[in-house]
Amino acid sequence: MEYLPDSNVRYKDVDYWNERYRTEESFEWFGDFTKFDHLLRQHVGTEENILMLGCGNSALSYDMYRAGYTSITNVDYSNVCVESMAERHKDCAQLSWLCMDARRLAFPDGVFDVVLEKGTLDAMLVEERDPWKVSENTARLLHQVLLEVSRVLKPGGRFISVTFAQPHFRRGLYARAEYDWSIKHYHYGNSFHYFLYVLTKGEELSSEDAALERRLLEEAEAPPTNIRFQEADSEDFLNNIGL
Ligand SMILES: C[S@@+](CC[C@H](N)C(=O)[O-])C[C@H]1O[C@@H](n2cnc3c(N)ncnc32)[C@H](O)[C@@H]1O
Numbered sequence: 001m002e003y004l005p006d007s008n009v010r011y012k013d014v015d016y017w018n019e020r021y022r023t024e025e026s027f028e029w030f031g032d033f034t035k036f037d038h039l040l041r042q043h044v045g046t047e048e049n050i051l052m053l054g055c056g057n058s059a060l061s062y063d064m065y066r067a068g069y070t071s072i073t074n075v076d077y078s079n080v081c082v083e084s085m086a087e088r089h090k091d092c093a094q095l096s097w098l099c100m101d102a103r104r105l106a107f108p109d110g111v112f113d114v115v116l117e118k119g120t121l122d123a124m125l126v127e128e129r130d131p132w133k134v135s136e137n138t139a140r141l142l143h144q145v146l147l148e149v150s151r152v153l154k155p156g157g158r159f160i161s162v163t164f165a166q167p168h169f170r171r172g173l174y175a176r177a178e179y180d181w182s183i184k185h186y187h188y189g190n191s192f193h194y195f196l197y198v199l200t201k202g203e204e205l206s207s208e209d210a211a212l213e214r215r216l217l218e219e220a221e222a223p224p225t226n227i228r229f230q231e232a233d234s235e236d237f238l239n240n241i242g243l
Pocket residue numbers: 017027028029053054055056057058060075076077078081100101102103117118119120123124
């Protein structure tokens with residue numbers, strides 16, 4: 001609770017993360033590696049080139065390294081986080097740490113087999129009031145990030161997204177032909193379920209996800225519905241609904 005911000009909006013602010021990482025040793029969003037290791041093993045090879053997006057001070061990369069994963073590049077836009085994680089893992093050549101914004105990844109196209117994020121996109125969605133409809137600003141931010149993720153993935157590469165967001169809220173953000181990936185999801189956890197999405201580059205969206213994309217694009221283009229409100233007591237609405 002010590003690091004709880006005064007408002008959720010602060011989760012979108014790099015100053016909040018810098019301040020937090022100055023004193024916080026480690027924090028694990030949505031459970032540690034052991035909770036979803038069985039799913040990762042099905043979708044990520046230990047020899048693959050992995051990008052950890054918004055690594056924070058989580059132990060995930062180190063736990064993966066200890067489980068045999070040999071190449072993990074960690075990025076976060078908090079320089080405080082990256083410096084302390086680099087120092088903590090300086091004896092571990094398989095893990096590298098870079099200060100970088102997920103909206104502008106400084107990597108060439110098609111270099112990673114896997115991009116993995118846990119809670120990073122959720123931190124970008126904190127201001128949203130309606131989980132069914134993401135605001136224009138946040139949609140633009142996520143689109144920038146997802147385009148970058150897709151760009152740095154090799155053909156056949158996978159974007160793995162670990163979140164608390166249920167498929168009916170999250171699939172709509174990922175279902176874009178432009179990202180050139182298919183979408184599958186899994187869940188883990190006992191009483192509370194978390195979700196692990198696997199988006200495979202170069203595979204087509206399912207017909208259901210393609211239809212979802214079409215529907216969302218149509219809705220975004222449609223003019224707002226003109227709702228008429230009762231202006232005065234000219235209509236007896238209680239009678240109309242039979243009370
Ligand atoms: C909720 S924390 C998750 C940390 C870690 N992945 C975990 O599982 O515990 C979100 C992280 O995303 C980072 N972040 C947020 N927006 C970012 C951006 N645009 N580029 C890079 N990192 C970002 C924050 O600094 C923070 O470390």
